[in-house]
Amino acid sequence: MSFEKKFSYWRWCNLIPKKEILKLNKLIEKNYIYTEDNKKHAHDSQGSSKKNTLVKVVQYKKIKTILKDFIDLFVYAGRFNFGYDIFEVTDLDLLNLNIYSSKDKAKYDWHTKHMRGETFIYLIIINLKFQN
Secondary structure (H helix, E strand, C coil): CCCCCCCCCCCCCCCCCHHHHHHHHHHHHHHCCEECCHHHCCECCCCCECECCEEEEEEHHHCHHHHHHHHHHHHHHHHHHHCCCCCCCCCCCEEEEEECCCCCCCCECCCCCCCCCCCCCCCCCCCCCCCC
16 A cells, blocks of 8 residues: 655644643653754754753653653554655653753754655654643
8 A cells, every 4th residue: 555645734722631741741740761962953053052951861661651642653654655664762762851851042943854765754753831
């Protein structure tokens, strides 16, 4: 069976209730493995960083109680709306929490990924707006 690419993006709004977002943030704070080194952030061709956020890295298994249904929707959309053959997310997969602070003028500028061959990046971004 072949699939025809229908959209260049897919979007859901208000999919995760605020109560679950707060729980998710607490789980990440309690279980993150490390913070990402700024040297690993995206850079432009002149070597300037495209991102100046704090990034906490956590294993999926530590937060999947909250994200599992959302991840299932993500995989479904990739398969049936884009025609991608997607690997299942495993408990060992690492996820990034990018923390943006207006105090630090945090940003993540537009950039592209350089890939070889017929490899595509299917990226999920979950925007969790909250205030402490």
